[in-house]
Each structure stands twice: as structure tokens, then as C-alpha cells.
Amino acid sequence: MKTCPEQSPDDTKLEQDLQQSAMLKLARHFHSLATGASQVPLQSLHSHLRSTITDPRVFDYHDRLIEGAGPLFSHFLASVPYILEELSRVGVALTRLAQTRAKEGAQTFSLFEVDAFDGTNGRALAGHSKGLIRSFTSSPNRANRAAFERYADPLLSQFYPQSLLKVCPALLQSPEYRGFSQGFEFIYEMAAFQFYTRDRERQIAHIKQFLKPTGLAFFLEKLNHPDPQEYLRRELIKDEVFKTRYFSEEEIRWKRQQMLEQMQNGQVTLEELVSALSTHFKYVHLLWSSSNFCELVASNDLDQIERFLSLLGPVVQPVDFCFESARLGRLATDNRDAGESGNA
Template sequence: MTTEGTTAPDGAPRGAGELPYGADELPHSADKLPRGAGTQEYVATSSMIGLADRFDDIATGRDQVPRVPVRSTIRDAVRDRRLLDYQDAMVERSGPLFQHFLASVPGILEEMSRVGVALSRLIERRSAAEPRDFTFYEADAFDGTNGRTLASFSRGRIKTLTSSPNKANEPWFHRYADPAVSRYFPESLFRLTARTLHERDEYAPFRGGVDFLYETAAFQFYGKERAAQIDHVAGLLRPDGLAFFLEKLNHPDPQEYQRRERVKDEVHKAAYFTPADIARKRRQMLQRMTDGQVEFDDLVGALGDRFNHVHVIWHATNFYEFVASDDAERLAEFLELAGEPLIPEEFRFEDASARRVGGREREGAV
């Protein structure tokens, strides 16, 4: 995914995350962001910043704290001890905002654990042929719980980087992180570029691009410009890398969207929050959050314009997870190791099996 061999005016290699119109602009085209939209303004006017006070209240534990820790309701269906250990570690070493996230998204604890264990096994298999450190970047991912857990379970073979513009997340990251294997970028994902990685020594492990990147439902807090948003993070990816996108999507039928929302609130969230908490969040945050959501076909189209292969690999209520790559072999290897998702039945509204949904290469390819 990087454009190796070219050089930026300041001498840093152009490629991973480098913005083609200068350090303070985002990529643009007729269907992306307006020409000249500065990164600083784009971030400053976003819901990510507009909701900063609400996020701060949650990240500091002042508000919207789950009544009990999140625990999978389908543990008895899991035969993989490593997967259960991953779930437990994720819950036990997380800050308040990530705990809130787990309590808000049905099935995401099971799914992030499935992906993390599969990536750990993938690099174990690959390490003999590629004796190097692997890298993982999670974009605007709270206090880095997902990345930190992956770094630990891979025994440091996967170095992880987390970005977050919410200052209240950073103390929780440092409380639990091993600085030898996990790093933190305390700003928006749109402020992280190849230049950042090359100029700051603490990000040296990621200068060659990342093997895996994970967008943690962050794009919707900036807007609907998925083509430009994807283009930005994909620029940080190695040519054979895997990119994961967790998104809450609109539905063509508004009534169906609301039906799924009711199940999310009344079955999953009700186990962790009071009805008053759920209603208050809906009033204070959800409208701005939904303003940046897109539909399934819109996201798949944007991913397919950027990657050769796009698979949907998980679904629960209105949430979906995709993996995209230009490397068919590495993608197939990951899918084999991941297996099929385990999703509580009440949150499954359509086919949840992993399947190809788009990409630049011909149909029939992985």
C-alpha cells in the first residue's frame, strides 16, 4: 500500500500516511473531501471533537460506567482456551471508555478476541519465514486495550500503536501498556502521517508501514467521506498488510435500522446500563454519531476502490466488520485461522459468515 521509492520535499519517504497535498491537507477528489480542506479544520469541526466533553466524562469514569464488567454470554460455545484468555485479558486491563464500548456494541468482545488470536497465530506461522517484528496500528481506539492485548498475546512479536485525540484515554494506556511493545499517539488519526513516524523516535518500529491496521468505528465521528478516510489510513499499510474496518452502518430501511437498535439497547446494553443512562446517551450523543454513518454499499464501494480484496467477516445488529487487502495469500491465511465468528443469536440479523463483497480484482479471487 505504500508508494515506496518516492521522497517528500523534507527528505522523508513519501508513502505510508503521507498526505499528497501537503502536511495540513487531506486527499480529495470529486467524491471525497473538498479541495484544500485542512486536516486541522477537518478534525476541529468533527463530532470527535464536538463530543470531547462527553467522551472525557466516560473516559474518566464520571459517567456511563457499566454496572458490571462485560462478559461473553456464549463462553460455553468456545472451545479455544486461548480465545477465552484473550477475552478475559481484554476486560481486565481496560480503561473506562473501552469498557463502555464493550458494553455498547453487542458481540464485539468475542469478535475482537477472535481477530486478535488469529493475528497472533498468523505471525507465529509467518515468523520463521519472516524473522522480524510485525506491527499493528489501531486508529482512534480509546486507551489501546485491543492493541495492548494483542501485543501481550503475541509475546511482543506484534508491536502496536494506538491513536486517540481524547486526552483522558492516555493515562489508562500508560497504566497498562508495556512501552517496549506498545506506543501511543495522543492525537487524531488524521494527524498521524509517515512524516510523524519518521520524525519521532518513539514511532521508529512503524516507519516501514504497518502489517495490520484496525479502524475502531472512528470514521463516523469525522464525517461520511469514506474514500478519503480509507485512503489516509491505508497509506500507512504495508503492501501485503491487512486492514480491518469496524463500522456502524445505516440501513436502507429506517424501520429495520431502528428494530436492530432496539435489540442492541434492550438486550445488550440493558445488561450494563440503566434505562436512564441509555436514554441520556441517545439524547446527548447518538444524533451526532449517526450523522457520519454510511450504508453497507457505500462503504464496500469505497473499500473496493482502494483494495483488491474486501471481505465482510462479522455482523451484529447495525455493526459490521470488514477486512481488506491487496495480498490474496495473506488474507486467505488470516481467514483460515480466524474461522467463522461466534455471535449471540439475538444480535444476528443476516448472514454473518465471512464472504467476499468487493475489491478491484476479479470475482472468484480470495
């Protein structure tokens, strides 16, 4: 398997972060989830909000996610309130954006899924776009590879069974992954950074090197909150209102006690994340919020981010889960922009 040599002090620091990370400390637990040996959802993951979805393309994307999900991704969908509906909304918008750009002369597009389980979302995007967007997924949990290979079209999607911190330019120049050697139009961090450290600036810099100048980078993260009681309140609505659909109270309690302490060690606040993103990107938008999770998109190309936003359908989610509704929209902007920094 192609790996990357250490090339700089930053690479050495990233390797140290990996060796000390919760990603490795929790490896046995992730293996159990990825093989379906523990915490399997008790019922079907199909959205109970289907009646509120009017776009048939969102239905198609939703169904692709469900049908192609391996055990760990199914667990993820059952653990993050309404991320199923949100990934479908974003995936349809990315397909529309790629189709629009294809009419202008572009040929194909690519997505880097950062530590994204078994690549379910990337595979869904590749299929939904009919191959217009190809996907590359990293995952340090090698058990995810079985589900990937079971469902993937190898002409459209590829899997790298290593941490995002092991992805480097030399890897993408190797024969196996050369199709991505020019970089990616889209990058999606799938709640991965929190399992390493709080050093978002270094983590963002690492993946940004693979993003094309006009590209869009998405960041789905579980965030800390300055007020511990508010953090707990948001956790409780997630656990008691949503997750009880899919897990027993005992399973929910066990995960809270045994796993989330490790995860929280790497979480940052929304303000810290936006600050780190703003050192690398001119434009940052908050797209979605659910319990303690937020999804942001960032870019250095104003036209590209605005085109994407114009193609994005409505959020499909009960309002009671969106705790950052007042902040949805633009959180950071280039100083040269005509508008002021703040909410859109």
C-alpha cells in the same frame, strides 16, 4: 510532541474535517467516559457465552481485554453486542498468522489502532503474541492516556494522543515512533470514521498510506441503513436485549437522544463502505455483523487475506444479533480473480 505540517490540499481538508467533527463536539462527553465519571457498566463485562468458546487462546485474549480495559473501552465493550468475543477471535487469528509468517523468516509485526480508546485491544494483541506484534494507538481523547500508561508495556505498545487525522509519515519517522517507520502489517479502525465525516474514500486513503503492501486493514463501523425503520429495529435489539445488562434505561435513553444523532451524521451504509473500500483494495470480506455494526477486512494481497481467514475461528454470538448473515464473506474481489464478485 511531534506533529505533522500541512502538506497538501488533502491534509487541509482532513484538518477541516477534524475541526468540524463530532469527535470534538462530543469531547467533553468522551472525557467523562474515559475518566469513569459517567455511564460505567453496572456489572462485570466477562462474556456470558464462555461456555460456547472451546479455544483456550480465545479465553486468554478475552481475559487480557477485560483486565487491561480502561473506563472508555469498558463502556465500548458494554455498548457493542459481542464485540468482546469478536475482538478475541480476530486477535487470536492475527497472532496465529504472525506466528506462521515468523516461521517463514519474518521477525516482528505491527498494528495501527485507529482512534482506539486507550489501546486495550492493541495491548492485548501485543501481550497475547508475546511481543511478536507491537501496537501503535492514536486517540484524540487525552484522558485515555492514563489507562494506557497504567497497563502498557512501553517496549510493545505506544500511544499517540491525537486524532488519526494527525498521524502522518513524518510522525512515524520521529525518534519516539520510529519503530513504526516502515509501516504496519495490520490496521484496525475502531469505529472511528463515523465521528468525522461520511467521506470514507478520503479517510481510507489517509490510513492506507501506512499499510504495507501485503497488509490487512480491518474496519469496525456502525452503519446506516437505507430503511430507517430497519435501522431502528436493529438499534432496539442492541439497547433492549444487550445493553440493559450494563446500563440503566435512563442511561440508554440519554445516549440515544444526546449522542447518537451526532454519531449518525457520519455513518454510511454497508454498500457505501464497500464501495469506498473497493477503490483502495482488491479484496473485501465481511467478517461479522451485530445490530447496526459490521466488521470488514480488506487487502490487496489475496494470499494474505485467505491465510488470515483460514486461521479465523468461529463467531461467538447469538444468531439473533447478526442481521447481515447472508452477506458474510467476500463482498468485493479483483476483476482479475478467477471467481466472481459476490458472497463467498
